[in-house]
Amino acid sequence: MKIAVCVSHVPDTATKIKINSTGKSIDPTGVTFVVNPYDEYAIEEALKSREKFGGEVAVVSVGGEANKETIRKALAMGADNGTLLKDDNDRDSYAVAKALADEIKLSGCELVFFGKQSVDYDNSITGQLTAEILGYSCITTVVDLKIDNQKVIAEREIEGGREVVESELPIVITAQKGLNEPRYASLKGIMAAKKKVIVEKPASSVDNVSKIIKMYNPPAKNPGKILGTDSSAVPELVRLLREEAKVI
Amino acid sequence: MSKKILAFIEQREGKIKKSSFEAVSLVSKLAAENGFEKEIATIGNEIENLSEAAKYGVEKIIHFKNKNLADYSPSAYSEILSNYIKENSVDIVLFSNTSLGRDLAPRVSIQVESGVIVDCTKLIFVDGDFIATRPVYAGKAFVEVKLNTPRKIFTLRPNIFKAVLDQNAANANIKTVEVNSSNVKTRVVSFKKSEGKLDVAEAEIIVSGGRGMKGPENFKLIEELAETLNAAVGASRAVVDAGWRPHSEQVGQTGKTVSPSLYIACGISGAIQHMAGMSSAKYIVAINKDKEAPIFSIADYGIAGDLFEVLPKLITEIKKLKS
Numbered sequence: 001m002k003i004a005v006c007v008s009h010v011p012d013t014a015t016k017i018k019i020n021s022t023g024k025s026i027d028p029t030g031v032t033f034v035v036n037p038y039d040e041y042a043i044e045e046a047l048k049s050r051e052k053f054g055g056e057v058a059v060v061s062v063g064g065e066a067n068k069e070t071i072r073k074a075l076a077m078g079a080d081n082g083t084l085l086k087d088d089n090d091r092d093s094y095a096v097a098k099a100l101a102d103e104i105k106l107s108g109c110e111l112v113f114f115g116k117q118s119v120d121y122d123n124s125i126t127g128q129l130t131a132e133i134l135g136y137s138c139i140t141t142v143v144d145l146k147i148d149n150q151k152v153i154a155e156r157e158i159e160g161g162r163e164v165v166e167s168e169l170p171i172v173i174t175a176q177k178g179l180n181e182p183r184y185a186s187l188k189g190i191m192a193a194k195k196k197v198i199v200e201k202p203a204s205s206v207d208n209v210s211k212i213i214k215m216y217n218p219p220a221k222n223p224g225k226i227l228g229t230d231s232s233a234v235p236e237l238v239r240l241l242r243e244e245a246k247v248i
Numbered sequence: 249m250s251k252k253i254l255a256f257i258e259q260r261e262g263k264i265k266k267s268s269f270e271a272v273s274l275v276s277k278l279a280a281e282n283g284f285e286k287e288i289a290t291i292g293n294e295i296e297n298l299s300e301a302a303k304y305g306v307e308k309i310i311h312f313k314n315k316n317l318a319d320y321s322p323s324a325y326s327e328i329l330s331n332y333i334k335e336n337s338v339d340i341v342l343f344s345n346t347s348l349g350r351d352l353a354p355r356v357s358i359q360v361e362s363g364v365i366v367d368c369t370k371l372i373f374v375d376g377d378f379i380a381t382r383p384v385y386a387g388k389a390f391v392e393v394k395l396n397t398p399r400k401i402f403t404l405r406p407n408i409f410k411a412v413l414d415q416n417a418a419n420a421n422i423k424t425v426e427v428n429s430s431n432v433k434t435r436v437v438s439f440k441k442s443e444g445k446l447d448v449a450e451a452e453i454i455v456s457g458g459r460g461m462k463g464p465e466n467f468k469l470i471e472e473l474a475e476t477l478n479a480a481v482g483a484s485r486a487v488v489d490a491g492w493r494p495h496s497e498q499v500g501q502t503g504k505t506v507s508p509s510l511y512i513a514c515g516i517s518g519a520i521q522h523m524a525g526m527s528s529a530k531y532i533v534a535i536n537k538d539k540e541a542p543i544f545s546i547a548d549y550g551i552a553g554d555l556f557e558v559l560p561k562l563i564t565e566i567k568k569l570k571s
Contacts, residue, residue, distance in 0.1 A: 011385070013386075013501040013502060013520075013521040013524075014519070014520055014521060015520075016388070016520065017385045017388040017389045019389065026385075026389070037502050038502070092363075093354075094357075094363065119385070119386065119501055119502065120384065120385060121384050122367065122383065122384055122385070122386060122505075123366055123367075124350060124366070125350070125353075125354035125364065125366055128351065128354040128355050129354050129357070129358060131355075132326075132354070132355050132358035132359065133358060137323070137433060137434045138322065138355070138434070139322075139434065140347075140350075140351045141347065141351075155440070156347070157347075157495075157496060158346075158347035158348070159346060159347055159447040159449050159450050160441060160442055160445065160446070160447045160450070161439055161440050161441040161442045162439070162440040162442075163319075163320070163436045163438075163439055163440075164436065164437050164438045164439070164440065165434060165435065165436050165437065166434070166435060166437050167433060167434035167435075168433060168434075176495075177495045177498075177502060177503075178494075178495045178496075207396070208396065209362075209363030209395060209396050209397050210363050210365060210393050210394065210395050210396065211393065211394050211395075211396060212391050212392070212393055213379065213391075213392045213393065213394060214391065214392040215384070215389055215390070215391045215392075216389065216390055217388070217389050217390075218387065218388075218389070218390055218527070218528075221527065221545075221546045223544060223545050223546070223547070224532075224544075224547050224548035224549050224550060225548075225549055225550065226539065226544065226550045226551070226552050227549055227550065227551055228551055228552075228553065229539075229551070229552050229553045230551075230553040230554065230557060230558065231553070231557050231558045231560075231561035231562075233551045233553070233558075234551070234558060234561040234562050234565050235565060237533065237549055237551060237562070238562070238565045238566060238569060240549055241510065241531070241533070241549070242569070245510070245530075245531040245548065247453070247509045247510040247530065247531050248453070248477060248510065248566065248569070
């Protein structure tokens with residue numbers, strides 16, 4: 001089976017976010033970029049699917065040169081080949097999805113994994129958009145996946161429980177934490193990944209459908225009151241929650 | 249010709265969800281301010297409280313009905329809704345940013361050739377255009393965004409927009425349309441409910457525990473306090489990764505971003521990725537031994553003490569209050 005996994009290269013979640021001088025995006029100075037955490041579950045599931053069905057796992061990413069680090073990480077975990085759809089300009093989810101859909105159509109992958117969201121813009125829509133553009137089925141925030149012949153049965157996490165969803169190939173699956181335990185890249189894998197060629201081609205040309213006017217940090221909250229250091233402060237806390245905050 | 253704005257409202261087990269009424273209220277407000285034509289659409293089988301939606305200021309309701317559509321089917325729901333939007337030249341569609349809304353809205357956006365902005369915390373119409381505000385980097389920053397497409401779709405973060413009853417609301421005018429449901433290629437076949445638990449994403453109050461709880465067995469204190477307050481149980485990434493609590497309870501950048509009225513953080517020091525996920529709570533209480541813990545920098549009220557001594561007292565006091 002031809003399998004694809006789409007990955008993004010994002011600031012580490014421990015990073016403080018500073019806004020750059022344009023006031024429209026972040027200042028990347030001193031920021032460590034990593035594989036999007038949810039994409040690790042997507043990569044693992046792609047590798048597990050290959051173990052079961054055979055075939056190849058293609059890693060695809062849209063962005064600048066730096067995204068090669070993330071592609072390389074997926075190759076080190078065991079993916080077979082990598083493609084960077086290059087564009088140094090900021091793309092919105094739609095423009096990313098269009099570039100990915102064009103590439104997936106070309107490669108003929110029928111099982112496509114995404115992380116359920118990128119922890120930068122937090123849109124969590126690129127998987128659904130890509131699937132719709134391709135005319136593929138799509139199941140999002142998946143925590144359990146079974147594929148048998150053309151049939152797909154997945155569990156997706158929603159408010160208050162899990163939905164069991166049936167669908168069929170070709171399909172886009174977006175991975176939620178809990179789907180699996182991502183493997184660590186072995187030393188052998190890391191060495192092998194260094195030798196693999198990452199194909200680079202321009203991302204298909206398409207206009208963004210949205211425009212960021214402004215990016216800003218939320219106003220700092222004023223630190224509140226420390227009411228005490230033991231349970232004698234509890235009655236005052238309860239009074240404040242009831243009378244001042246009016247939340248209980 | 250005036251623009252048409254539509255709220256898609258969501259039913260689960262035959263009942264409209266509370267967050268859907270927030271979308272109806274916003275549609276009503278935007279329509280009143282800007283002279284838009286307003287309506288509501290929903291999909292499902294029998295819906296017991298559908299007429300209630302009109303009380304939030306939009307009387308025209310279209311209900312696409314079929315017994316096979318009682319549960320969510322992404323393929324069928326997106327097709328039915330998209331056809332309606334195209335045939336009736338709907339210009340603006342609002343969804344609640346629930347699991348369903350976030351799954352459905354982008355699919356519809358492709359089918360109706362519209363841009364989509366999800367998880368909006370503010371949405372205004374000025375000088376003939378919408379400006380949406382939404383958190384990015386799990387709330388470490390915010391963006392103001394515009395759509396370039398003529399048609400616009402937005403999803404609204406639950407608990408941010410108010411569901412306001414409209415005193416002058418007319419009675420519901422429900423049009424029921426029987427639809428066929430041939431395109432159920434992707435469909436929900438069953439639901440596994442978490443045992444009697446409120447979900448952090450929907451709760452008004454969250455009681456959350458971190459590594460300071462010292463072990464999974466001590467979460468019974470968190471659970472008891474949560475039960476007393478009719479609150480959801482939340483957890484930090486550290487305790488989820490340690491296997492003490494399920495991932496569905498994780499609050500923060502790789503868990504859920506929440507906006508409850510009250511967030512009580514117990515034994516949580518306040519890693520940046522946790523605080524990003526809960527700092528938009530209206531009130532934050534921190535209980536932590538370490539008075540230098542970063543969580544106190546965003547807490548409205550804090551007790552810098554031993555939670556094993558503070559929590560039992562807090563439970564007793566709140567029980568007293570509730571009785």
